[in-house]
Amino acid sequence: MAQLLLQQGKVTEALTYFERAAELSRTEGEIVNALSYAEATRTQLEVQQKYPELTRVLQGMGPMGGPIPGAR
Numbered sequence: 001m002a003q004l005l006l007q008q009g010k011v012t013e014a015l016t017y018f019e020r021a022a023e024l025s026r027t028e029g030e031i032v033n034a035l036s037y038a039e040a041t042r043t044q045l046e047v048q049q050k051y052p053e054l055t056r057v058l059q060g061m062g063p064m065g066g067p068i069p070g071a072r
Helices: 002-007 011-024 028-050 052-059
Strands: none
Touching: 002 011, 002 028, 011 028, 028 052
């Protein structure tokens, strides 16, 4: 669910789900994975807040840094 929210640009909501996944984790690997995603999501939020212009440019990029196919 958190990954889907990230793809939809709902970063704050995704962070909530990653944190919940860490709480529900049963193994060390699951905990590490969930916490890693949560920290990366926190960093993404921080970058969006500190550098809004960079965020707009990056959102306009497609895979491998190129323009989004069909975008103008």
